[in-house]
Amino acid sequence: MMLTVQNLTAGYGTAQVLHGADLTLDQGRAVAVLGRNGVGKTTFVHALMGLVRPSSGSIRLAGRELSGLDTRRIARLGVRIVPQGRRVFRSLTVAETLEISRSPGEWTVERVYQIFPALAARRRHRGDQLSGGEQEMLAIGRALLGNPRLLLLDEPSEGLAPRLVEELGVVLAGLRATGISVVLVEQNLRLALEVADEVRCMVKGRFVYGAAAGEFAGDGAAIAAYLGVGS
Numbered sequence: 622m623m624l625t626v627q628n629l630t631a632g633y634g635t636a637q638v639l640h641g642a643d644l645t646l647d648q649g650r651a652v653a654v655l656g657r658n659g660v661g662k663t664t665f666v667h668a669l670m671g672l673v674r675p676s677s678g679s680i681r682l683a684g685r686e687l688s689g690l691d692t693r694r695i696a697r698l699g700v701r702i703v704p705q706g707r708r709v710f711r712s713l714t715v716a717e718t719l720e721i722s723r724s725p726g727e728w729t730v731e732r733v734y735q736i737f738p739a740l741a742a743r744r745r746h747r748g749d750q751l752s753g754g755e756q757e758m759l760a761i762g763r764a765l766l767g768n769p770r771l772l773l774l775d776e777p778s779e780g781l782a783p784r785l786v787e788e789l790g791v792v793l794a795g796l797r798a799t800g801i802s803v804v805l806v807e808q809n810l811r812l813a814l815e816v817a818d819e820v821r822c823m824v825k826g827r828f829v830y831g832a833a834a835g836e837f838a839g840d841g842a843a844i845a846a847y848l849g850v851g852s
């Protein structure tokens with residue numbers, strides 16, 4: 622198992638947000654973490670990255686315990702996050718940003734340009750001159766240059782035009798073939814189902830539903846219950 626999360630609890634001060642979250646993920650698989658606003662999806666991926674310190678429970682990456690380690694250490698063990706809101710360097714160019722994100726491994730700047738040709742075309746543009754979609758590609762490119770075994774994506778489609786969401790879907794779906802494991806927090810159900818093999822739905826800081834993506838897609842009652850749409 623690439624990722625095994627057991628009985629994870631975490632929160633902010635006295636406010637507990639995760640109440641015993643369990644999740645497993647095989648190598649090269651993608652899981653979509655779905656649920657209504659405020660149920661704890663961001664807190665969950667932040668806990669995996671060490672950005673929020675778990676109060677109890679276990680997070681194992683290929684058997685190695687991550688809970689309690691700091692973010693830098695977790696990153697060195699092969700986890701990268703593409704944060705909600707992208708947070709690209711506004712004053713650095715695309716090329717500069719990718720250059721400083723490089724680390725030895727399979728992913729090179731050229732390979733990032735290959736999967737995101739739009740970035741190659743913008744390589745001399747600064748972060749603050751990019752569209753939302755280009756900023757998202759840059760944020761993903763940076764994360765890939767860290768050669769992650771586990772990639773955490775927090776609402777990558779947020780604020781993107783439908784055409785860009787489609788492009789993103791193709792790239793993210795293609796990443797699975799590279800052997801990377803992906804945890805995708807996403808409000809856009811269509812994108813989530815295109816990218817993910819499996820779906821887990823969170824309610825009040827716990828995963829209460831799990832299914833193959835195809836099964837969830839056909840389960841109108843579950844979609845209505847956990848996302849409050851469709852039915």
Ligand SMILES: Nc1ncnc2c1ncn2[C@@H]1O[C@H](COP(=O)(O)OP(=O)(O)OP(=O)(O)O)[C@@H](O)[C@H]1O
Binds near residue numbers: 633660
């Ligand atoms: N830094 C923080 N300090 C205090 N409370 C926080 C912080 N971040 C999130 N929370 C609270 O934790 C709860 C879960 O938030 P979280 O962002 O994990 O949910 P989410 O499922 O990702 O929601 P959304 O889809 O709206 O991003 C919410 O009640 C939120 O207000």
